[in-house]
Amino acid sequence: MSSAIYKDLVERDGAVLWHPYSAAPAPISPYAVKSASGTRLTLHDGRQLIDGMSSWWAVIHGYNHPVLNAAMSAQLEEMAHVMFGGLTHEPAILLAEKLLAITPPGLAKVFFCDSGSVAVEVAIKMAVQYWFSLGKPAKKRLLTIRQGYHGDTFATMSVCDPVNGMHHLFSDLVMPQVFAEAPQIPFDGVWDECEIDEIKELVETRHQELAAIILEPIVQGAGGMRFYHPQYLSRVRDLCDEYDLLLIADEIATGFGRTGELFACNHASVTPDILCLGKALTGGYMSFAATLCKGFVSEVISQKGPGILMHGPTFMANPMACAVSLASIGLLENSPWRESVAEIEGLLKAGLEPCRELSGVKDVRVLGAIGVVETKTPVDVKRVQELVVARGVWLRPFANLCYTMPPFVAGAGEVKQITSAICSAFS
Ligand SMILES: *Cc1c(COP(=O)(O)O)cnc(C)c1O
Numbered sequence: 001m002s003s004a005i006y007k008d009l010v011e012r013d014g015a016v017l018w019h020p021y022s023a024a025p026a027p028i029s030p031y032a033v034k035s036a037s038g039t040r041l042t043l044h045d046g047r048q049l050i051d052g053m054s055s056w057w058a059v060i061h062g063y064n065h066p067v068l069n070a071a072m073s074a075q076l077e078e079m080a081h082v083m084f085g086g087l088t089h090e091p092a093i094l095l096a097e098k099l100l101a102i103t104p105p106g107l108a109k110v111f112f113c114d115s116g117s118v119a120v121e122v123a124i125k126m127a128v129q130y131w132f133s134l135g136k137p138a139k140k141r142l143l144t145i146r147q148g149y150h151g152d153t154f155a156t157m158s159v160c161d162p163v164n165g166m167h168h169l170f171s172d173l174v175m176p177q178v179f180a181e182a183p184q185i186p187f188d189g190v191w192d193e194c195e196i197d198e199i200k201e202l203v204e205t206r207h208q209e210l211a212a213i214i215l216e217p218i219v220q221g222a223g224g225m226r227f228y229h230p231q232y233l234s235r236v237r238d239l240c241d242e243y244d245l246l247l248i249a250d251e252i253a254t255g256f257g258r259t260g261e262l263f264a265c266n267h268a269s270v271t272p273d274i275l276c277l278g279k280a281l282t283g284g285y286m287s288f289a290a291t292l293c294k295g296f297v298s299e300v301i302s303q304k305g306p307g308i309l310m311h312g313p314t315f316m317a318n319p320m321a322c323a324v325s326l327a328s329i330g331l332l333e334n335s336p337w338r339e340s341v342a343e344i345e346g347l348l349k350a351g352l353e354p355c356r357e358l359s360g361v362k363d364v365r366v367l368g369a370i371g372v373v374e375t376k377t378p379v380d381v382k383r384v385q386e387l388v389v390a391r392g393v394w395l396r397p398f399a400n401l402c403y404t405m406p407p408f409v410a411g412a413g414e415v416k417q418i419t420s421a422i423c424s425a426f427s
Pocket residue numbers: 115116117118120149150151152216221222250251252253278279
């Protein structure tokens with residue numbers, strides 16, 4: 001019976017839906033989820049899978065969490081939504097105060113929006129408007145590093161890796177930006193000052209046309225799952241100070257403990273001028289994001305012509321999203337997340353290490369609650385998914401990468417189940 005429902009849903013999906021980065025219908029049929037609780041997804045045919053992806057970095061506390069459910073229900077009784085133009089509400093004020101208290105020191109203002117991509121759009125607008133207001137409209141380009149990922153809208157696409165982001169497809173449509181090679185020294189490698197030679201030269205020669213440097217601090221996510229040396233981030237901060245560029249840190253994937261620090265910028269004790277948050281902000285409950293900036297950025301934009309930030313989404317600061325974000329941060333603060341992430345890190349290291357010996361594997365790397373197996377050739381996604389699903393695990397590999405970032409509440413047995421599923425899939 002339930003497997004008939006399952007088949008029916010998958011077929012109807014194929015008739016009407018697009019999926020992320022996919023043809024329609026999707027060449028690999030999606031798995032139909034009926035419900036989710038804790039670390040587990042329950043499929044319509046009764047199969048249960050441990051979510052090794054945390055629904056793309058977001059579900060740090062697990063699904064269907066009583067505290068997050070209660071926060072949303074309570075907010076629903078008050079109001080589901082109200083426009084933010086000319087109105088305000090306590091959930092937004094409390095969340096902004098909380099975010100400013102926990103993010104790297106020096107940030108002063110919070111702009112709420114709908115999704116990570118929009119948060120990066122807003123960050124780019126802030127940077128461009130900042131220089132416009134200062135009478136330097138030529139400073140409008142962005143410098144970034146290759147293998148980055150910042151979202152799918154056009155401005156964000158322009159700073160994604162040009163190859164992964166298929167810039168050739170949109171050649172006249174994406175703004176031309178300035179790219180430095182991706183950092184090569186790994187997170188725990190030996191620092192060598194040569195690492196910044198190229199980006200330093202780009203800044204020296206082109207700073208008059210640059211508004212900002214934008215990057216994902218420490219962890220490059222969807223553009224390659226790479227972990228780079230904290231000294232690189234701190235030297236980029238120095239370059240921005242020296243040449244008067246804004247630094248935009250995109251912590252949409254890394255924020256809220258994932259890398260072992262509450263924010264990845266903390267690995268280098270760096271405060272960016274503009275910070276983007278999303279994904280785990282709501283504990284994975286809904287689409288929501290925030291762009292934070294230092295006081296001097298908001299002051300310049302607000303006090304000099306045109307005097308306003310040109311952005312204002314309809315669902316800005318949605319009260320349900322604010323309420324569940326506050327509850328999620330509360331859960332994090334009241335949990336031993338640092339120990340949980342460190343324990344997951346140890347289990348991922350131990351569990352994925354055997355993969356290193358496999359002939360198809362190029363590299364194995366782990367940082368915080370992120371485990372990555374990089375293969376020499378593109379992963380056969382359908383085959384690997386079938387193998388890990390048969391072992392009760394959900395993963396979504398892409399390109400040459402099979403990776404996992406489990407919910408922080410995953411138990412040791414569950415993390416081991418994930419790593420052994422990955423190892424067996426590549427054996
Ligand atoms: C996911 C992601 C985004 C885009 O967020 P969406 O909510 O998917 O628009 C931007 N930057 C980084 C680093 C991300 O991981």
